[in-house]
Amino acid sequence: MKDKALVLFRKLYRLKDKIAFYPALLAITGLVFTYLMIYLEERGISEYLLDVFPSLVINNTETARSLLTTFISGLISIMVFSFSMVMILLNQASSNFSPRLLPGLISNRRHQIVLGIYIATILYCIFILVYIEPDSDKYQLPGFAVLFSILFMVSCLAAFIYFIHSISQEIQINNIMDKIFNISKTRMLYLIDNEKYNKDDFAETDSWKAYNSRRSGYLQNVSAEKIAKIAKEKEAKIDIVVIKGLFISEKNTLFKCENELDDETLDRIHEHFDFSKSEFIEDNYVLAFKQITEVAVKAMSPGINDPGTALNAIDYLSQLFSLRIKKKDKSLSYIDDLAYVSMATVDFKDLIFQVMAELRTYCKHDVIIVEKLLTMLLHLKKMIGVENKTYQTIIDEEIDSLISDAEDAITNKRDINFIKSIS
Template sequence: MKKYIYKIFNSLEKLESNIAFYPSIISLFGLLFAFLMIYLESIGISKYLVKHYPVLVVNNTETARNLLTTFIAGLISIMVFSFSLVMILLNQASSNFSPRVLPGLISNRRHQIILGTYNAALLYCIFTLVSITPNGDKYQMPGFSVLLSIVFMTLSLGAFIYFIHSISQEIQVNTIMDKIFIKSKLRLEKLVEAEKHIDAGFEDTSDWKNIMANSTGYMQDVSLKALADLAESHDLMIEVVPIKGAYILKGIPVIKYKGEASDHMEDNEDLESKLLDSITFSNSELIEDNYVLAFKQITEIAVKAMSPGINDPGTCINAIDYLTELFALRMTKKDHSYYFNDDEKALIHINTVSFEELLYNVMVALRTYCKHDVIVVQKLFVMFQYLLQQNNVLDENYKEVIIKEIVNLKKDALDNYNNDRDIELIKSYITKLQNINPSEYKF
C-alpha cells in the first residue's frame, strides 16, 4: 500500500511541473463556476438582486452581449500574447543559457496560475454569453453573472500586468541562476541535516544478487523508506547501484541485495519486483530531486557565457560565485550515503557523486572553455582559496582534491598565457594559496 501511495505522490509531483497542470485545474474551476451561476440564475438570483441591490445587476441585453463579446476577444488576445512570451522566454533561455534550465522555467507556478486565470475567465464569459435568453427579458437575463464577468476581466488585466513584470525578471540570467542556487542549496542542506555521521562498515557487494532495470530513463528518486521496510522485513542489506540522476539503460544492475533466498522462486521474484518498484524513473531531471543537476546547469551557463557568440565574462564570474558557495556546502557532506534503522545499523548504501568527481567535472569544463580569460581564471583561484579556508570540512581528503584541481588550473593557465603581466598575476595567486598552509599544501 505504501508503495502505491508513494508512486501516486511522485506522479502528482511530476504532473505539477507540467506547464498545463495549473491552467487545466483553474480552467475547470472557471467552467464549474459558470455552470453554478447558470443554475443560480435559473432560480432567480438576478431577479432578487434587481429588487434589493439593482446596482449589482446589468439588466440590458445589448450591453451585456457587447461586454461579454469584447471580454472574450480581449482574453483570447491576452492569452495568445502571454503564451508567446512564455515560448520566447524558453527559446532564449535554451539558446543563451542551457537547455537544462527549461524544466525549472516551465514549472513556474506563478505563470501557470496566471495562464489558468485567463482561461477560466474566458470559459466563464463564453458560457455566460450563451446563457443570455434571446427575448431579452430582464429577469431571465443573467445580469449578476455579467457583473461578475467584469470583475474577472479586471482580475485578468491585473494578472496580465503582473505577468509582464514577472516574465521580464525571469528572463534575466541572474534570476535563473539564483533560483537554481536556492533550490540546490535547500536540497543539500536537507541531505546534510538528515545525514548520520556514523562510520558504516558496509561490506563488499561484488558477489551480491543483482536486480536489473526493466525500463530506461533517468533515475529520479528512490523510496528509501520502502526499501528499508523491505530490508528489515526480509533481513536484507541493499545497495542502490546507479547514482541519482544517472541515465539508466534497460538490463543494467540498479539494486544489489544480500539475504536469505526463499525456497519458492515466485517469492524471490515478488521481492525483487518490490525492490525495483522503489526506484522511480523519469525522462526529465529536477534539482529538487538531484542537487548535482544544479552544478551542471550553472557550469553550462558559465561556459555558454564565455562562448564567442555571447562573450559575457560577467555572467561567468557570477556563476563561479554560486558554485563556490555550493562547493563549500558540499564539503560538509559525506561522499558515501547510508540509510540507518533505529538501531543505527546501515541497511542501505546509496551511491552518490563524490566530491572529487563533482569538482573535476565542473573544473574540466571551466578550464577548457574559460582559460583564455585571465579574469575568470583569477576568480577560480579565489574560489579555491575560499574552499581551502573552510573549517567545517567533513573529510580532509576534500582539500587534497582541491589541490589537484589547483595544480591542473595552474598548468592550463601558465601554458595559455604569454604575457608577463598575466603570468605574474597567476603566480601571485599560487603564492597566496601556498601561504594558507605552506607545510601541508605543495603546488
C-alpha cells in the same frame, strides 16, 4: 496495496511540474463556478438582486452580450501575446544560457497560474454567453453572472500586468542563477541535516546479487525509506549503485542485495524508483552545479562573450561547493539505528572535477576567470581545514591542473606570474 497507493500518490504529485497542471486545475474550477452561477440563476438570484440591489445586476441583453463577446476576444488576444513572450524567453534562455534551464522555466508556477486564470475566465464567459436567451427579459437575464465576468476580467488585467513584471525578471540571468542556487541550497541543507552515516555500518557489496533496471530514463527520485522497510522485512541490506540524476538504460544494474529476492519483493522495490525524461534541481542538487557551469561556459563562448556572467556563476559555484564539503560522499538509510539501504552519490572528487574540467577547457585563456577560479579553490581549501587530508589533496590537484592549463593558454609572462602568485 499500501505501496501501490504511495506510488500513485508520487505520480500524481509529479504532475505539478507539468506546464498544463495548474491551468487545467483552474480551468476545471472555472467550469464548476460557471455551473454554480447557472444554478443560482435558475433559482432566481438575478431577479432577487434586481429588486434589492439593482446596481449589482446587468439588466440589458445587448449590453451583456457585447461585454461577454468583447471579454472573450480580448482575453484570447492577451493570452496569445503573453505566452508568445514565454516562447521568446525560452528561446533566449536556450540560446544564450543553457538548454538545461528550460525545464525549470517551463515549470514556473506563477506563469501557469496566470494562464489558468485566463482559461478559466474565457470558459466562464463562453458558457454564460451561451446561457443568455436572445429574447429574454430583464428578469430572465443572468445579470449577476455577467457582473462576475467583469470582475474576472479585471482580475485578468491585473494578472497580465503581474505577468509582464514577472517575465521581465525571469529573463535576467542573475535571477535565473539565484533561483537555481536557492533551490539547490535548500535541498543540500535538508540532506546535510538529515544524513546519518558511518562507514562501518555497511559491508562490501562486490559479491552481492545484482538486479537490473526494468525501465530507461533519468533516475529522478528514490524512496530510500520505503525500500529500507522492505529490506527490513526480508532481513537484508540493499545497495543502490546508480547515482540519482544519471540516465539509465534497461538491463543496467540498478541495485544489489545480499540475499536473493523473490519476484513479488522485486516488484515492490522497483515501484519506488521514479524515472523521468527531464531533470529537476528539487530532486537532484548536482544538476545546479551542471546548470551554473554551463551558464559560465556559454558566457565565455565567442558568440556571447560575457565574462561578467561567468564571474557571477563562479561566485554561485563557490557557495554551492562550500555547502557540498559539509555533506558525506555516501548516503545510508537507517531503521532503528541499523543501516538497510546504501545509496550511491556523486562524491566530492568527481563533482569538482566535472565542474573544473569544463571551466578549464573554455576559460583557461582568460586571466580574470582563472584568478576567480583559483580564489574559489583556495577558499574551499581554507574552509576544509588541514584535518581533511583527502579533500585537501583533491583541491590541490585541481589547482595544479588549472595553473598548468593556464600556462599553456596564456602567453604573457606577467599574467602567468600573477596567477602563480595567487596560488
